[in-house]
Amino acid sequence: MLDRLPMILSAVLILLTLTFIVAYVSIDEETETTWEHHESVEAAGWNPDQLIQARNYYESINSTALMVIYQGKILLSWGDVTSNTNAHSIRKSFLSALYGIEIEQGTFSLDDSLRDFEIEEEPPLSGLEMRAQLEHLMSSTSGVYLPAGEESWNMRQARPARGTRIPGSYYYYNNWDFNVLGTIYNQETNRDLFEDFTERIAEPLGMEDFNLGNTQYKFENRRSLHPSYLFRMSARDFARFGQLYLQKGVWDNEQIVPEDWVELSTQPHAEVTSNNIFDYGYLWWSAIGGIYEELGMFSAVGRYGQSIEVIPEMDLVFVHRVDSNHHSFSMARDSVNDLQRLQLLQLILDGKKSE
Template identity: 70%
Template sequence: MFNKLIAGLIIVILSLVGLFMYIYYSLEAAEETSWAQHNSAEEAGFNPEALEQARTYYESINSTAVIVISEGKVLLSWGDVSKNTNAHSVRKSFLSALYGMEFNNGTFRMFDSLADHEIEDQTPLTTIEKQATISNLMTSTSGVYLPAGEESWGMRMARPSRGSYLPGEYYYYNNWDFNVLGTIYNQQFEEDLFSHFKTRIAEPLGMEDFELGNTNYKYENRRSRHPSYLFRMSARDMARFGQLYLQKGQWEGKQLIPEEWVERSTSPQVEVPSNSIFDYGYLWWVATEPPYSELNMYSAVGRYGQSIDIIPELDLVFVHRVDSNRLSFQLNRNSVNDLQRLQLLQLIIDAKRRED
């Protein structure tokens, strides 16, 4: 009995030591960054007391990390902004950037069809479905209503019956469209989209936490032959991606993403009747209602509270994360909804001192 107690105590001690070391190195990693930082909120033109109110709200919801970049410098950083966690549907805006580069190179054309790229699935496509174009896929209007990987229960329930609409006729947030875009992209190159993201975006931007080991394809063959392309990424690396877009695709004097594509993809392309704030661009959400439309805001948004919100009128990037990989989330599904996320963003916006 005594030996069992000693063994149990040793296990507890080792667990606590491991936890302490994890926290220590996580905090250490979060402190070491090449991001320039504002010396103070006042210097950046923000009211520190108002930012504290925003911090209080942040701590009252289920957020796990927030970072705000103002005028190219870190304004605030809450939580573990260096931890790579599931980006969920923010991944779609990453792919939009890669497509923008390739449109410029002539690899793809917006009117290329599924037939042109010989796309099929477990359930054969109809002649009409094969007429859907890359443009339709990027605006989630393909009219192909088949099972897809990474679909939520709500997406499955909302999926129209097959053949309900022609390509380009109806918006339905459709993971089939998004996953097929990944397949079409990968068919054209010896390297895949993850490798291209690393060499063409992550490395030029100096992303601090990104590794190919934090990307993977999720195959759900009983649903579809087209896998989901999943990214785990840190908040501070997402902020670099947002800053790249805020700078119209430029980074350190180099045009990484064509400026024309940045503007086109982040402009509304289709109306989203079920959303009172955003319409849809090319794999980006675009604010079309005040107050955010007045700030020209556009966003990459993912399930459970992930976002990169870009606000050109304020020269500001806001990144919000909920770590859906952590055990407590798996048990309780404590997410942050869009209204909570936007409320937090609004508190930060309101903290900015306006010139009279």
């Protein structure tokens, strides 16, 4: 028996190592959830060794949570996936979904203009600016170049001079467009976009952490009459929203967001000359080149490293979070840039075994 002890210990060590690898690359914390889990990454057709490389890279940058949903089940869940933190510009894709519902019902038309909506601003809009249509606001091509709430320094520096572009002719990532869409939605529906999101999307999807208390209008009247509409949401509820779009707007056999709108809004509608990976859709980013275009990827992207990547050709949703609410967060040091996020995504995609 003693002469077999080294062999037995070696076998135990291998088993423990394999168990650690599976745990390390898959689930950080066993929290109660209605999401189903894959039995293991290997059983789901993924290479644990490659996913360890991805995990090590994740640990080396400033990510605070990550989820990968593959074939409708959790493949990877790292970090704190349950805390509701600032969604930043992911909020815009949430609003796009609500507009899709209302456009199908005839409340809006994409060629409705700011004049039709009698939009006011201080200083007042010019006749040219009032010609901007709903589709221009959604594709960030309105040509209205005025201060807006929640603008970053880079956005302010990049803003073109007022009156230099015809509506629909030029892309500039414009919080004025996005915030006015919130005003128009509430004004024309005579409802509240936060309440509608909660009742029409969050509750049907069974979001586990989000509630109406995780929303806020932020008024910055010295910049604009139109407030920002802010969301806080967890990584696992981000994943539900991404899965809804992966399923073409269907959840539990119910069409939550019109399928035609999911298709239309995630296609490119504005060329982004400064970006060789994405063009802009209707409050979504659409991959335009290389492997990501081949995979049909479209994304909701927010400041500091927030993202929901939907990859139809792999039946996969990738969610990345950076908690900018944390007391120790520093904009300069703790954000994850687009290249880092996409490098992490690529490391994970490389882990899929050939079939």
